[in-house]
Amino acid sequence: MNLYEAHNLSRRYDQSGHPVPALRGLSLYISQGEFVAIAGPSGSGKTTFLNLLGLLDFPDEGSLRFEDQDTAGLNEHQRTWIRRKRIGFIFQSLNLIPVLTSYENIEYFLLKRKVQRNEIRKRVTEALASVGLADKAGQRANTLSGGERQRVAIARTLVRSVDVVLADEPTASLDQATAHAIVDLMKRLNRERGIAFIFSTHDPGILAAAERVIRLADGRLV
Amino acid sequence: MIKRLFLLIHLSCRNVSRNRYRSIYALATIATGALGLFIFMGFNRGLMNQYRANAIRARWANGQLCTLGYRSATWERPWEKWIQSPEATMLEVRRLPGVRDVFPRITVNAMLVSHGTTLAGQGDAINGVAEARFFTQLNYVSGGDFQDASGSVVLGQGLAHGLGVRVGDKLELLTRDVNGVMQKANVTVSGIFHTGSQEFDSRSFRMPLKLAQKLLGTERVETISVALSDVDAWPAFAEAARQLPQFEAASFDELDEVYYRHAVDWLDAQFGFIRSVILLVVFLAIFNVVSMTVMERTQEIATLRANGESRLEIAAGHILEAAVLGLVGGFFGVVAGWALTVGPLAKGIAMPPAPGITRSFRILIELASRDAVQVLALCSVIAIAGCLLPVWRAIRIPIAAALHHA
Numbered sequence: 001m002n003l004y005e006a007h008n009l010s011r012r013y014d015q016s017g018h019p020v021p022a023l024r025g026l027s028l029y030i031s032q033g034e035f036v037a038i039a040g041p042s043g044s045g046k047t048t049f050l051n052l053l054g055l056l057d058f059p060d061e062g063s064l065r066f067e068d069q070d071t072a073g074l075n076e077h078q079r080t081w082i083r084r085k086r087i088g089f090i091f092q093s094l095n096l097i098p099v100l101t102s103y104e105n106i107e108y109f110l111l112k113r114k115v116q117r118n119e120i121r122k123r124v125t126e127a128l129a130s131v132g133l134a135d136k137a138g139q140r141a142n143t144l145s146g147g148e149r150q151r152v153a154i155a156r157t158l159v160r161s162v163d164v165v166l167a168d169e170p171t172a173s174l175d176q177a178t179a180h181a182i183v184d185l186m187k188r189l190n191r192e193r194g195i196a197f198i199f200s201t202h203d204p205g206i207l208a209a210a211e212r213v214i215r216l217a218d219g220r221l222v
Numbered sequence: 223m224i225k226r227l228f229l230l231i232h233l234s235c236r237n238v239s240r241n242r243y244r245s246i247y248a249l250a251t252i253a254t255g256a257l258g259l260f261i262f263m264g265f266n267r268g269l270m271n272q273y274r275a276n277a278i279r280a281r282w283a284n285g286q287l288c289t290l291g292y293r294s295a296t297w298e299r300p301w302e303k304w305i306q307s308p309e310a311t312m313l314e315v316r317r318l319p320g321v322r323d324v325f326p327r328i329t330v331n332a333m334l335v336s337h338g339t340t341l342a343g344q345g346d347a348i349n350g351v352a353e354a355r356f357f358t359q360l361n362y363v364s365g366g367d368f369q370d371a372s373g374s375v376v377l378g379q380g381l382a383h384g385l386g387v388r389v390g391d392k393l394e395l396l397t398r399d400v401n402g403v404m405q406k407a408n409v410t411v412s413g414i415f416h417t418g419s420q421e422f423d424s425r426s427f428r429m430p431l432k433l434a435q436k437l438l439g440t441e442r443v444e445t446i447s448v449a450l451s452d453v454d455a456w457p458a459f460a461e462a463a464r465q466l467p468q469f470e471a472a473s474f475d476e477l478d479e480v481y482y483r484h485a486v487d488w489l490d491a492q493f494g495f496i497r498s499v500i501l502l503v504v505f506l507a508i509f510n511v512v513s514m515t516v517m518e519r520t521q522e523i524a525t526l527r528a529n530g531e532s533r534l535e536i537a538a539g540h541i542l543e544a545a546v547l548g549l550v551g552g553f554f555g556v557v558a559g560w561a562l563t564v565g566p567l568a569k570g571i572a573m574p575p576a577p578g579i580t581r582s583f584r585i586l587i588e589l590a591s592r593d594a595v596q597v598l599a600l601c602s603v604i605a606i607a608g609c610l611l612p613v614w615r616a617i618r619i620p621i622a623a624a625l626h627h628a
Contacts, residue, residue, distance in 0.1 A: 051621075051625075055620070056621040077532070080527075084530020084531075085530070087530075089529055091528075097526075098239055109530070
């Protein structure tokens with residue numbers, strides 16, 4: 001089963017009363033457990049496409065299916081539920097609640113689930129260890145470096161056992177070495193846990209790590 | 223669920239400390255409002271209690287007993303409806319719960335004549351010795367109680383001024399007895415008083431009960447005033463007084479509806495308005511601070527929503543945060559209010575004479591724990607109300623747009 005099926009997906013934004021197309025008739029498939037990069041210059045529609053995949057936005061035309069389910073028919077509650085249970089997000093910045101510690105940032109999203117306290121502790125500790133931040137558990141998010149914050153965001157997706165992680169330029173604000181470490185981590189988790197990763201980037205070095213590259217220009221596949 | 227609630231409270235407290243200067247500003251605004259409100263409530267209570275003490279201790283006692291139906295009608299021969307056996311009735315009333323003392327009284331309408339001036343007055347014929355023990359707020363400008371002197375009277379300041387008499391002067395007191403025959407007594411002014419009520423002081427006098435009974439030609443008394451050991455004991459007393467079916471009891475605020483009750487209602491309405499203004503100012507300040515805070519955190523809200531937090535959950539977090547701000551700010555305000563009251567304002571606030579009152583007075587600020595609770599609750603409610611609109615706006619922004627909110 002495909003994870004995503006997009007058919008003729010279009011999205012326009014209103015800019016001073018004029019419609020500006022961000023995506024123009026995009027059609028593609030993304031499978032379960034894929035490690036996909038979305039490449040393209042600024043304004044090519046990468047973020048718009050990720051927003052649609054993440055059910056954060058609505059297409060103006062076309063359809064998007066998530067595991068055979070047409071997302072157009074989902075109400076707000078159902079979209080929230082899918083985001084909570086199935087999709088993880090890593091943004092370029094502002095991934096975390098700055099006043100909580102690394103541990104609490106991860107724990108926060110588990111507390112509403114019916115998970116035992118001991119189990120929460122175990123899963124959060126394991127997730128932090130798997131991203132190499134076991135020693136930063138008690139540190140507040142606003143005191144972590146950019147790379148550490150991205151790793152906490154990745155750890156957060158791990159404890160939630162999501163099926164897909166959408167990452168919008170996750171390495172854009174990081175130095176080269178940290179960026180590669182983050183992509184290596186994503187790659188490892190994809191391999192070991194079967195989580196699909198769909199991430200956008202400008203960086204050719206990062207693109208090389210992807211199994212498949214979706215290239216966009218002016219909102220179209222190229 | 224409880225763990226998550228704790229984390230939300232924990233997160234709210236952390237968020238309050240996130241932008242220290244803004245939080246201090248918000249807390250100071252709420253604390254100032256809470257302080258104003260708390261002191262104001264204490265002032266209000268002090269003023270009301272002073273009014274009440276004045277009404278009870280200067281004139282009415284806690285209430286009165288009269289024969290059933292006497293107060294509700296006008297009688298051609300009222301003395302026929304007066305209490306027949308005052309001593310026996312007083313003995314029964316003394317046995318009722320909370321009763322500290324009882325005072326038999328008759329209202330006497332009389333003409334007072336002195337130096338060719340005749341003025342109409344309304345007097346209370348009383349037991350001077352007994353009443354002197356309780357009516358401590360009848361302030362004497364000169365002289366004092368007539369105690370057991372049978373031929374003495376005390377006059378209200380305005381009445382004495384109108385008659386041109388001083389303490390020690392003699393005057394004639396003319397009234398009709400139960401048969402309609404004019405009776406006269408020569409009395410000496412033993413004291414001149416003021417209660418603070420101009421209207422009351424310009425027509426009132428007090429005379430010995432025995433003298434009044436002699437002039438009127440009756441052994442009966444019109445009412446029995448009741449002094450209670452506790453001002454809040456009236457309802458229990460009134461309930462117990464039903465054991466005496468031939469009598470009815472009325473509290474001082476029923477008896478003094480025009481002056482006391484209306485003054486209290488008028489002040490309550492005025493204070494309610496001022497309280498609303500204070501709350502509005504606090505609300506606007508909170509609204510301003512929370513609007514800025516929420517706007518700054520639009521991206522963070524979007525990140526939370528992207529990760530599966532519902533709008534309701536995010537709103538709940540912000541509401542909790544506002545409640546924490548309200549509670550903490552309110553707490554500081556209450557503590558500051560208490561400190562002011564035991565410190566610089568311990569002796570109360572000097573007030574000019576109120577409408578209809580002839581003397582200035584000091585109002586003690588009387589704080590109550592229930593006021594503190596009310597202030598804390600109000601601060602939280604106001605803070606929550608102030609955050610609702612900004613939060614509602616923030617969670618309505620589409621996630622994709624909010625993620626790129628500058």
